[in-house]
Amino acid sequence: MAGKDLRIEARSRVTIRQIIPFGLITLVLFAFALDPDRGILRHVAPGLFWITILLALLLAISRAYSIESDNGATDSLRMSGLDPSGIFLGKAIAIAVELMLLEIVLAVGVVVLFNVSIASIGFLVLTALAATVGLAAIGTLYGVLASGLRVRETLVPVLLLPVVAPILLGATRAWEAAIDGSVSDGWPWIGILVVSAMLFTAIGMLGFGSLLEES
Amino acid sequence: MPVVLLNSVVCLIDRFPALTDVNLEVNQGEVVLLSGGNGAGKTTLLRLIAGLIPAFSGEVTVLGRDLRHNRRAHRSEVALVAHETGCYDDLTVRENLHFFTRARGKTAAQADVALDQMELGRLADTHHGKLSAGQRRRLSIAKALAVSPRLLLLDEPHAGLDAQGRAVLDGVLSAAASDDRTVILASHELDRSRALADREIEIVSGKTLERITGETSPVNPAQS
Numbered sequence: 001m002a003g004k005d006l007r008i009e010a011r012s013r014v015t016i017r018q019i020i021p022f023g024l025i026t027l028v029l030f031a032f033a034l035d036p037d038r039g040i041l042r043h044v045a046p047g048l049f050w051i052t053i054l055l056a057l058l059l060a061i062s063r064a065y066s067i068e069s070d071n072g073a074t075d076s077l078r079m080s081g082l083d084p085s086g087i088f089l090g091k092a093i094a095i096a097v098e099l100m101l102l103e104i105v106l107a108v109g110v111v112v113l114f115n116v117s118i119a120s121i122g123f124l125v126l127t128a129l130a131a132t133v134g135l136a137a138i139g140t141l142y143g144v145l146a147s148g149l150r151v152r153e154t155l156v157p158v159l160l161l162p163v164v165a166p167i168l169l170g171a172t173r174a175w176e177a178a179i180d181g182s183v184s185d186g187w188p189w190i191g192i193l194v195v196s197a198m199l200f201t202a203i204g205m206l207g208f209g210s211l212l213e214e215s
Numbered sequence: 216m217p218v219v220l221l222n223s224v225v226c227l228i229d230r231f232p233a234l235t236d237v238n239l240e241v242n243q244g245e246v247v248l249l250s251g252g253n254g255a256g257k258t259t260l261l262r263l264i265a266g267l268i269p270a271f272s273g274e275v276t277v278l279g280r281d282l283r284h285n286r287r288a289h290r291s292e293v294a295l296v297a298h299e300t301g302c303y304d305d306l307t308v309r310e311n312l313h314f315f316t317r318a319r320g321k322t323a324a325q326a327d328v329a330l331d332q333m334e335l336g337r338l339a340d341t342h343h344g345k346l347s348a349g350q351r352r353r354l355s356i357a358k359a360l361a362v363s364p365r366l367l368l369l370d371e372p373h374a375g376l377d378a379q380g381r382a383v384l385d386g387v388l389s390a391a392a393s394d395d396r397t398v399i400l401a402s403h404e405l406d407r408s409r410a411l412a413d414r415e416i417e418i419v420s421g422k423t424l425e426r427i428t429g430e431t432s433p434v435n436p437a438q439s
Binding site for chain 1: 294295302304314319
């Protein structure tokens, strides 16, 4: 399932041609709005980075489910005999891989555009991994919830953004710790990210089948 | 035991009754034609049997499983050829077939046999998005055949096919029937489909009527 979604993405290049440019443009707009010379950007860079990732996540979710709704593929998937929890994991892994690719590009963008130096790259990467797994799990779950609805494009952000608030908070705080080099302050936030990732992965594996049936 | 047994089934689509009183009994190895005008409920009935939509009331038993309790249990033995192919535009014909065939635990070789059966071999490496309507219909049928279903459901299988494609499809359906598979097809191509079918069920305003030598009578499994 993940291989199928990633192969489709590799061929359509929506992530490379649309989602990554969208993220970069958003970062540039933040830089214009907050003026790099005033020194504000360096302090708010983690929050801006993760807000950009959340906005890009909405696009990735929309894309992940539009490939299923085209040509009635959702029905084919339901008839395929694949285990629903496997479908959930496959779609979540594909979204996570796309997000990680985006995060690498945007992290470079933050360093260059916002003049940020990172004290602990290892901690930064660990934070990104934990947050990405959680975001991908939540995105996959809420994506299928709204996938059968005509108002999908507008409903997903309304449903999803409040739920990802703890991940936004945890990832931002942990990245601040990684940038400042105060890693010990970041561990509790990593804990929140890991618990969120495990919780929503478990909920997704249990509930995805029922949601897919109703989509 | 019948392969499909529906008793007094009511099915709602967006709260409106699409099927109001459906009774249907289909036995192993039968080829049954569903006829009826546009909006009569043929597609809804096929989707109900596939387990894609629930019944509002009534008894729905397919391949011995009561779908009121679990609409997924029988799907590994059922294939549905719907209006749309259910395939991915950015995958090739072969990749689409292999994905759905392997999902059912079948081999890639079985997918390739179905590909040849529907004479799609020369298009195997063509992306689904570049196929014509008729080629997509062939792929859709190949996707169903590749998983060797006990129950084959076809919704307007002749639509979009050229003369050669229709002949290939007729041959495939005849072979399926002689293979003791059960086939239910909904079609407006009545002459062609009647030649293939053992019997015809007409759906009128969401109700089933069995057509017997040109006349119609209500279907009642209790009397059959």
